[in-house]
């Protein structure tokens with residue numbers, strides 16, 4: 001049975017699958033059917049923050065599976081309440097709405113922002129997003145995603161959305177006015193190659209949003225839950241968001257997203273205004289709660305910061321030695337390595353050497369390793385990574 005061929009025969013071809021079949025996943029490693037072991041440097045695109053099959057997460061899931069798998073949002077759910085309580089206690093937020101995915105957390109935020117706008121004026125429905133942003137694939141999320149390559153085939157999009165250039169304060173000032181209800185930002189843009197918002201830009205954004213009563217929606221679907229070395233990426237700045245979206249690692253490997261809202265927005269959405277069948281599923285919540293408990297612990301936060309310092313130091317040293325590396329960007333364990341035309345070659349060579357790398361925006365190696373990856377495994381990655389630069393250099397010069 002050739003699973004890769006069957007996949008091509010029966011599943012819509014919307015992904016560029018890797019040419020390997022994974023039969024087992026444990027910690028920071030994936031195993032294929034030939035017995036090969038691969039070091040996972042992108043953790044399911046920032047989902048598996050505790051690596052694969054973390055024992056505490058599995059234990060929490062097993063416990064929940066004995067109680068129920070789905071009851072519907074007509075019933076209260078203990079793991080969901082505990083997870084919401086945890087998120088609220090560690091953030092600016094006072095309440096949470098749970099979804100299945102990131103893009104649905106964005107949809108919920110668009111609806112919240114529009115309804116908030118209407119409480120002030122019927123014209124206050126405009127939304128601003130930044131160039132090269134990524135906010136999801138549903139029509140609302142796609143409209144906010146300021147990248148023509150994702151949008152072109154699906155026009156027309158949602159009306160009332162303005163795009164401004166990332167980190168361009170002049171453009172931001174021009175776009176902000178009383179008709180804007182919200183601006184959606186990623187503190188660090190993930191999909192477009194780990195692009196960090198500048199401090200000056202964020203400070204101006206804080207000022208303008210107060211002046212024009214514009215909600216700041218921090219899309220932390222990728223940056224959230226310790227990925228950047230703080231539990232939330234906004235903690236690196238002076239910004240306190242009005243709304244924050246989470247997904248990816250929130251469910252500890254199961255589909256779970258969330259919209260966190262500040263106290264003043266708690267009553268905007270009323271019963272019946274918004275909903276979802278599966279959002280906040282008890283099994284995903286149990287897995288998410290076990291994951292969050294570990295990710296939000298002081299020791300884990302310290303550990304990630306130390307590993308980040310270690311990795312950045314080693315990568316910067318590589319950059320000094322290999323001209324192919326143009327820039328290293330990011331924070332925590334969300335790192336972009338700009339390598340121009342060599343990105344795919346590096347990814348393929350790494351795969352041959354049993355290291356899984358992710359390329360985003362064509363020229364950037366995006367590192368999103370499990371946050372609990374050991375130093376030994378980080379060193380294995382660094383050695384293999386350097387060996388690839390050595391071989392590219394030799395081939396270029398030889």
Ligand SMILES: Cc1ncc(COP(=O)(O)O)c(C=O)c1O
Nearest residue numbers: 101102103134135136221222247
């Ligand atoms: C910043 C950001 N927002 C939204 C999304 C969409 O999330 P999902 O794929 O869960 O719908 C992603 C996914 O990559 C993301 O990185």
